[in-house]
Amino acid sequence: KQEVTQIPAALSVPEGENLVLNCSFTDSAIYNLQWFRQDPGKGLTSLLLIQSSQREQTSGRLNASLDKSSGRSTLYIAASQPGDSATYLCAVNNAGNMLTFGGGTRLMVKP
Amino acid sequence: DAGITQSPRHKVTETGTPVTLRCHQTENHRYMYWYRQDPGHGLRLIHYSYGVKDTDKGEVSDGYSVSRSKTEDFLLTLESATSSQTSVYFCAISDRAPGANVLTFGAGSRLTVL
Numbered sequence A: 001k002q003e004v005t006q007i008p009a010a011l012s013v014p015e016g017e018n019l020v021l022n023c024s025f026t027d028s029a030i031y032n033l034q035w036f037r038q039d040p041g042k043g044l045t046s047l048l049l050i051q052s053s054q055r056e057q058t059s060g061r062l063n064a065s066l067d068k069s070s071g072r073s074t075l076y077i078a079a080s081q082p083g084d085s086a087t088y089l090c091a092v093n094n095a096g097n098m099l100t101f102g103g104g105t106r107l108m109v110k111p
Numbered sequence B: 001d002a003g004i005t006q007s008p009r010h011k012v013t014e015t016g017t018p019v020t021l022r023c024h025q026t027e028n029h030r031y032m033y034w035y036r037q038d039p040g041h042g043l044r045l046i047h048y049s050y051g052v053k054d055t056d057k058g059e060v061s062d063g064y065s066v067s068r069s070k071t072e073d074f075l076l077t078l079e080s081a082t083s084s085q086t087s088v089y090f091c092a093i094s095d096r097a098p099g100a101n102v103l104t105f106g107a108g109s110r111l112t113v114l
Helices: none
Strands: A004-007 A010-014 A019-025 A032-038 A044-051 A056-059 A062-067 A072-077 A086-093 A099-101 A105-110 B004-007 B010-013 B019-025 B031-038 B042-051 B054-057 B065-070 B073-078 B087-094 B109-113
Touching: A004 A086, A010 A019, A019 A032, A019 A086, A019 A105, A032 A062, A032 A072, A044 A056, A044 A062, A044 A072, A072 A086, A086 B042, A099 B042, B004 B087, B010 B019, B019 B031, B019 B087, B019 B109, B031 B073, B042 B065, B042 B073, B054 B065, B073 B087
Parallel strands: A010 A105, B010 B109
Antiparallel strands: A004 A019, A019 A072, A032 A044, A032 A086, A056 A062, A062 A072, A086 A099, A086 A105, B004 B019, B019 B073, B031 B042, B031 B087, B042 B054, B065 B073, B087 B109
16 A cells, blocks of 8 residues: 655745755555645645656746655755745555545745 | 635534535536545545546545536535544546546535534
């Protein structure tokens, strides 16, 4: 059974800092990995999708990397802003119709 | 979220009562999903649908049933709600097979079972 772990569970940084969120998974036979953002009381917004054949994806200040063989992904946020404060979740697709989610990292960016 | 609406957004009910949550989409997407989100467990798939009248179980389907009689509507029913089903429920849609496209999520339905 696939297990997805996100460390740290919570992170607080000052504005402007570059930061890295980590995601690890136990079964490397994946189709893809997605990073989502969730604001309090809201649904999930997809940020980046990395196919299993890709090493990284970039969108603006966000860069996600994937090392399938080691079962790891990182989400890099450059020049963090208070508006980046949210919970970030990674999800792995390795069984066709099921995403397995990590527990999330709750990020607080202080002005 | 644009194109996907969940109702009700909040519901408080008593143990043993039936509850139905509705997911309505205007995107004409083929695939629809119901997840629940709980502290310490992340999001877990309850049921999903790959077309009208075509549904299948997810990881935590016990105590839940679903129906999809139209492309745009996916209903999640708790026949007899229990306190363990207190959770936030999210509907998601996709226009391509899982793995080929991202999911779009609704805003969630918060259910409290007393």
